[in-house]
Amino acid sequence: MNEDGDVLNEPEIPYVYDMASDYDKEECGTFNLDPFQLPHPECPSKFVCDKPPDVTTPIGKFANCLDSMNCAMTVGMTTNVHMYSPIALFIHQMIHSSSSSECSQHVQEGIDAGGDRRN
Numbered sequence: 001m002n003e004d005g006d007v008l009n010e011p012e013i014p015y016v017y018d019m020a021s022d023y024d025k026e027e028c029g030t031f032n033l034d035p036f037q038l039p040h041p042e043c044p045s046k047f048v049c050d051k052p053p054d055v056t057t058p059i060g061k062f063a064n065c066l067d068s069m070n071c072a073m074t075v076g077m078t079t080n081v082h083m084y085s086p087i088a089l090f091i092h093q094m095i096h097s098s099s100s101s102e103c104s105q106h107v108q109e110g111i112d113a114g115g116d117r118r119n
Contacts, residue, residue, distance in 0.1 A: 028065035036071040037064070042078070043071035 002008055021034035039045060047070035048063040055064055079093050 023068075027061050028068065030065065030069070033065065033068040033072055036068045036075065038067050038071060040071050040075070042075045044074075047071065 018032070020031050023034040023037065024030045024032065036043070038047075047067045051063040052060045054060055079089065081089050
């Protein structure tokens, strides 16, 4: 930049930046919740109960954002059993959630590679 504030050397970026949607910017102050607005095929019909009928009120908007956040977490955290292997399911869930509490739960349960409890 020169002393007038003009950009002198703007490097070319070979991809397009992700842009926050109007829903994310104006309604929720988030990023990438727009695709998780309800109804969503992988989510229940609602997470927040007893929302006001007027969703344009501040509490209505906030409730919609929470519905979207919960839907995004549900979609992102849902796992499937792979090869009916407890170890594969465990590893997949740990990668998905990075959850140390779940890890310690499984360690305490003593599940080994065969899926049997240790004595």
